Amino acid sequence: MNIIMLGAPGTGKGTIAGILSEKLGIPQISTGDIFRKNIKEGTELGKLAESYISKGQLVPDEVTIKIVEDRLNKPDAKNGVILDGFPRTIVQADRLKEILKAKGENVDITINLETPEDEIIERIVNRRVCSNQECKAVYNVVLHPPKVEGKCDKCGSDLITRKDDKVETVKSRLEQYFTSTSPLVEYYKNEGILYSATVSKTINKLGEDVARDLIEYLESK
Ligand code: AMP
Numbered sequence: 001m002n003i004i005m006l007g008a009p010g011t012g013k014g015t016i017a018g019i020l021s022e023k024l025g026i027p028q029i030s031t032g033d034i035f036r037k038n039i040k041e042g043t044e045l046g047k048l049a050e051s052y053i054s055k056g057q058l059v060p061d062e063v064t065i066k067i068v069e070d071r072l073n074k075p076d077a078k079n080g081v082i083l084d085g086f087p088r089t090i091v092q093a094d095r096l097k098e099i100l101k102a103k104g105e106n107v108d109i110t111i112n113l114e115t116p117e118d119e120i121i122e123r124i125v126n127r128r129v130c131s132n133q134e135c136k137a138v139y140n141v142v143l144h145p146p147k148v149e150g151k152c153d154k155c156g157s158d159l160i161t162r163k164d165d166k167v168e169t170v171k172s173r174l175e176q177y178f179t180s181t182s183p184l185v186e187y188y189k190n191e192g193i194l195y196s197a198t199v200s201k202t203i204n205k206l207g208e209d210v211a212r213d214l215i216e217y218l219e220s221k
Contacts, residue, residue, distance in 0.1 A: 001108045004188070005084045009174065010123040019208065027076050054164065058088055110184075125165065128159040135155045
């Protein structure tokens, strides 16, 4: 099964993708994580990606598509994947369709996460991530704090704030989302494969609750 996680930054795509990945036994492919790993390792891709990410802009389509195409051809992707943060433009969505078609596959479901905008900013600013690239656990200092301040519950490594989670960068990331990515909601709705869910503290639904609903939904299909 091929699943896409769609939604503005900070809506909980990564958290939900992680839970689904464990439950369904298929890999989570996060383009953001791939870029961050390359930035940390100082590769050419990392240098290029950082020049866009630090400004809250999207990494060019041709670069991102190539990475995903290569990743989808790895053996562990043969039973399906959870794409977390890809596609983010119509061009990426069109290419994804072609890449999957060539493998005799398609996108089965697109999960669209919706969160009120003021809550999104609060969620991003309060987000802390595990500095251990192998762990990548995500916390929120208000909604989902770690047991010991500044330390990851799972592996004990330091928690850090992502560089692009600064308020100034968040604003351009949100603008990018509304201009380039949100048209994908209509795109996948027209394909009849859109599942929308609200992630919001006001209705008492956070990532884990939405993941539970989703697993129930997928199992009932
Ligand atoms: P994320 O971890 O998904 O929030 O991604 C972090 C940053 O990586 C984004 O703000 C973009 O600059 C870049 N990025 C991640 N995925 C994509 C994509 N599919 N297309 C273009 N840029 C991306």
